[in-house]
Amino acid sequence: METILFLSPTESGSPLSKSALEALATTKQLADSLGTTFSVGLWGDAPKADDIASCGADKFYAVTGAEFSQPRYATDAAAAEALCRAAGATIVVGPSGSRWNRIQAGVAHRLGGRADSHVTGLSVSDGSPAIARWYYRQRMEGILTRAQRPWVLAVESGIAPAWQGAPGTAAVEAVACTPPAARSNVTGIEALTADQQTIRPDADLLFVTGAGWTKKQPDGQVKTEEAQKLILAFLGLSRASLGSTKSLVDLSGEGQATLTFLTHMNQVGQTGSTPRHAKGLSTCCHGEEPHTVGWRFIGERRAISLDANCGWARGKADVLYVADAFAVMEKVNDLLAKKAGG
Amino acid sequence: MDADIVCVGFGPASGGFLTTLSRAIINEDGSTAIESPSVPGLPLQVICYERSDDLGFGVSGVVTKARGLRESFPDLDSAEIPMATPVTDEKILYLLDPVGASRRPLLMRAADVAIRAAGGILGVKDDAMQLPWTPDFLNKHGGMILSMGQFSQWVGQQVMGSGAAQIWPGSPVGEAIVEDGGVAGVRLVDQGVTKDGKPSDGFMPGMEVRAALTVVADGPVGPIGQQLDKAFGIPDGHHTHDWALGMKFVVDLPESCELKPGTVLHTLGYPEPEIFGFFYVHPNRVASMGIFVPSWFDSPARTAYRYLQHWMQHPAIWRHIKGGRLRSWGAKTLQESGRRGEPRLAGKGYARIGEGSGSTNVLTNSGVDEAWTTGVMLAEGVLEILKNKQPFTADNLEAAYVNRRRKSWVEKEGRIAEHGRDGFQRGIIPGMIGMMVAGLTKGFVSMPGKPMPPHRRVPTLEEYYRGRISPEEIQAIRKESDSKGISANAALMERAGWPAIPFDGELLVSHQDALLIGGKVQAPAGYADHVEFLYPSDCESCGSKICIEMCSGQAIYPGENGRPAFDREKCVHCGACLWNCGKGNPKDSERGLIEFHAGAGGLHSAEN
C-alpha cells in the first residue's frame, strides 16, 4: 500500500497557488484510484492548511519558521525532507514551479528514493501508479512506472482542475526541522519593466514571432522597424505573451538588425521554454520550432505565413492564413484599437 | 602557428591520406615513430581543417567498388559502418515519359513508341524497361553502398582515435599562403566580419597555419584548389568544363517496399534524357535516391530539386517509395571532366588529392574509391619523403607521389575514361553511344565532342523555350517571380507541361521544407558571404539567370534590378553556382561571374 503525500511550499500570507491546488487535485485522484488516502505537508513562515481543510487528506503536517520563508535550496530541502519523513511517504506529489523543482530531486536523493519531474499525467495500471512525461524537448512522450520508493514527483500545471472546496480548520501536526545554517539569502526579485515583453503564463494568447519579420519582404525591403512597431502595438493591445524562435533570438544576440526587445527569455521550443497557453498565433515562422516542439502545449494554434505549402504549419496549426503578416497584423491592430476605444 | 602537414577538407581523399599516415606516425605501443620537425619532441603534427559543422556533413550516398577502401581496411565489415551494405543486385532502368513533358529527341521518341508497343516482350512495367545487362565497366558487383556522411564519421573516428592527427570541423580555410612559387601553409577565414567581409563585432582575423606540406583535398569546387589553379595554372589541354549536380533524398522506405538492402538501380531517360537517376538501398529500410543534372543539359531552368520530384514520382520509382518518408536531403557538385580536369598535382610545399585533383572516373561513374586511393598514394609518398629526411619540394613530391599515381589503377582507368563522355557535347544519343563504345573498347574509340565552359553553352530562357513559351510570356513569368523574390523554374516548367507537385508533407515537400528536414541548414553568424557576384551590373543583362534557377537551396534569388542576391542561411554549399552562370568572366574566359569562397555552415546532417 502506498503512503501518499501532497507537498507544497507556501508563500507568506498568500493562499496556495493555482498550480499547487491542481497538484492537490492530482494527488487526491491518485489516492482515490489506488483506494487509499493521502496526507498534506506544507512549509513556510506561517503555512495555512485551513483553506484546504476539506480536501480529504487524513493528516496535515507543517514545518513552520521564518527561516523557511525564503525560496532557497538549503532550507526548502530540509523542510521537505522532514515532512516526507514525518509522513513516511512512498509517493510524494508537488507542484511544478521554480521552488519545488529546485529541490525535488535533491530531496528524493536524501530519502534514498527517486524523482521524476515535469509529470504530465498520472494514472494507475495494475494497481501501480504510472506517470507520463516528455523526453527530448517535448518530442516524445513516455509512460513509466518505478520500483523505487519514495517516488518524488513534480506535476505540471494543467493536468487536473484546481481543487476547490470549503475552508475549514485543519488539525496540523507540527514537524520539527532545524534549519541548516544559511549561507545564501534571497535578496529580491528582478522583474522586467512594463514595456519589456516576455512569456507570461497568465496570458491567454502566445504570440510567436519568427525570423521572417526581419527578412526581406515581398517588395524587396527589410522592414525591421515596422515589424517592431506592429508587434509591440499588438502586444500592447492584446496583452499576449511574446515568444520567439531560436533563430530570431540568436540574431539579436549577434547584434544584427533585428527586433531589439527579444531575449533568450522569449525563446520557445528547442532550448527555450514550452509555454502553456490556450491559444497561439505564429507569424513569419516558416520551418521554425514553434510549429513543432514549442507548440506542443498550446491549445488552439493559428499561423500566418506566405507559404501555402509550409510543411511546418500544415498539420500543426488549426488554421494557416496564407498572407503577408505585415498587412494582416496592421489590420488586426486597427480592429483591436477600435474595440478598446469602443 | 606551425604544423608539419596541414590538410584542407575532410572527405574520402583526406580520409585515405590520414588513415595511411596516422598508422605510421605512432607505434603500436604509443611511442613516436615519426618525430615532428616543427615541434621537436612531439610526433608529426598533422592537422586537417574541415569547413562544415561536423565531419561528413553535406556529402553523399554512394555505391563504390571499394577496392581502395578494402586495401586500407582488409577486414572491413560493412556492418561496422552505419548505412553501409554490400551490393547485392544492380539494374539499369530506362524510364519512359509518363507525363509527356520530357524534351526527348525525335529518335528517342520513336524508340519510346516502339518500346511501348513491344512492352510485353521487353518486359516494360510501370513505364520502365530494365536493360538486359549492365556493362562490365559500370557494374559495382562486390562493392558497397555507403552513406558518405556515416563513412566519413567512421573514418574520422578511426583517425582521431589513433591520436596521430587532428581533424577540426567548423574551420573553413580561407586561402593557401602562396610564397616563393609554392605553398607555405594556409590561413583560416576571418570571423567577426560583416557579410561583405569587413571587420565588425568580435573581429578575429583568420589564423595562419604554416606547414611544410599543404594537402589540398577540398573537392571539386574547393576554394583552395581554385586558388592554386589560378596561381599556378593547370596543365596544357586540361580543363574543368564538365560538371554535374547530384541531388538526393534519404528516404525511409515503406513496409511494402520489397527491395533488399544492397540493391542498386540506375535510371536513364527521365525526367529529361540528360538526367540520370540512382537508387541505393541501405540496411534498415533506408534508401538514398536522386539524380544527376549535368552541365551539358542545356536548359537555363535545370533546377535539380523540381526534376528530382518528377523523377521520384515516375511509376517505376514511386512504387518502391510510396508510403515512405523523406528523412534528409542534400546536393553536391561533381567534377565531370575526370582525368582531363587534373590540375598540377604537386608543387613546392603542396599536393592535391581527391576529386579536385581529377581522380573521378567519368566512365564508370566512380569517385570515392579513386579519391581515397589518391590520398593513400600521397601518404605513402609523404612517408617515403619523411623517411629520407627530404624537404617537400616539387621534385620530391613528383617522384614520391605523382609517379605513384601515374602507375596506379586510378590513372590507368582514368585515361580510358578520359574521352568517354565527349559525345554528350553533341546530345544525349551520341553521348550514350560514345560512352558505351569507350567503355567496351577500353577507351580506344570514343565519340568526338569538344567540351565548352558551361557559360558558353547556356542558352537564354527565350532560346530554350522557343516554340513552347512565347518571349512575352517568359518575360511576364520572370517579372512575377522577380517581384516575389523567387526563381522562375516552377512556373516555367508547369507552363511547359510538367504537372504541379502534389505536396504530401511526407515525400513531396516544398523546396524550403527540404532545407529544414533532417537537420536544418545552418549559417553561423560572423562570417562573410561565401558566394560573391563579381560584376553584379553584368548580371542585369543575363538572359538565363541560371544561377538562381539552379541554386540547390534557393539561396540565390532575384534581388534588385534582376541582379542575383544571396541568402547564406539557405546555402548547402553544393557549389553549383560556380558553374551555373550564363555570363563569361571578362577577365577569364574559362570562368563565370560567381566566386565561390570558403564558408562555414551548410547542411547539418551526416545521414547523407
Next chain:
Amino acid sequence: MPEYQIVVCGSVVPDPLQTLEPVAGPTGPALKNEMMLPAWLDPWAGHALYEAANLAAKNPGSKVWLVALGPKAKLQQSMMTLAQKVPFELIALDGSASGFTDAAETAAALAEAIQAIPGLDRSKLLVFGGWESASRGAGATMQIVGEILGITDQFQGVDGIEADGSLRILERIEGGRHQVSVCDAPPALLGWATGNLPEPRNNPQVGMANMRAIMPALQKAKPAKIGAEGVTFQSVSLPKQARDTKVVKDVPPDQIAAEIVDWITNK
C-alpha cells in the same frame, strides 16, 4: 581577486535540429539511429561552460574542468567543435547519455568523476551544469550531484552570476522574472538556463591548446554504466501531431484580421 575552480557537467545529446523518433531497444527505449545523429554538448550545459569560461577569464588563476558524459565516439565528435570555443580540461566518461536513463545514475557517475579530480578545493569550488538536459529534461541531475558532494547552496535556471568572493546569482522564476540570491562563498552549485553570453566563435588557437589534453582525456575515458534501474517504460511514442489544418488563401488582410481578432477576443 578570488580564484575559482569551476567544474562543468554536461552530457552529449543529439543535435536539437535533428528529427528524433523513439524505438524499442534491447535495454529499453532508445532513439532511432541514435549513433548516426550528430552529437553536441547539451545546449544548457554549453551555456554553463561558456559562463564558466567567462568567469574564469575574469578571475585570473581560476580553472575550468568539463566532466562530459556520452558514448566515446560521440564525445570525440562534439569535443572537436567545443574545444575551439573556450579553454577547459576534459574529464570524459564513456557511457550512455540517453534521455531514457535515470538522472540519479548519471549524477552518481558525474559526482564520482568530480570527487576524483586531484587538488579540488571546496572553498573555491563552483559546480556548473545545465538546469535541464535536452534529452531527459528533468532538472534532476545537478541537484543530486550537489547532494552527493554535500553542496546545499544550489541554484537552478541561472541566467547570471556576479562573483567577487560572494556570489550574486539570478535564477529564473515564474512570470519571466529573476530571483536574486547572494551566496556568501563557494562551494555552490549552479544549474544554468541560457545566461546572456553569445556562443563563442571557433578559435583555432584555443582549440590547439585544448587539444593537447583532450585527446589523452578521451583515450582515458572511463566507462560509466548508466541505465534506468527500477524504471519500466510502458510506452514511448511520438505525439499524434497531425491537425487538420484549414488553409485560408486568397482572402484579403482585412477579412483575415477580423477573423483573428474574433478568435483572440472570444474566450
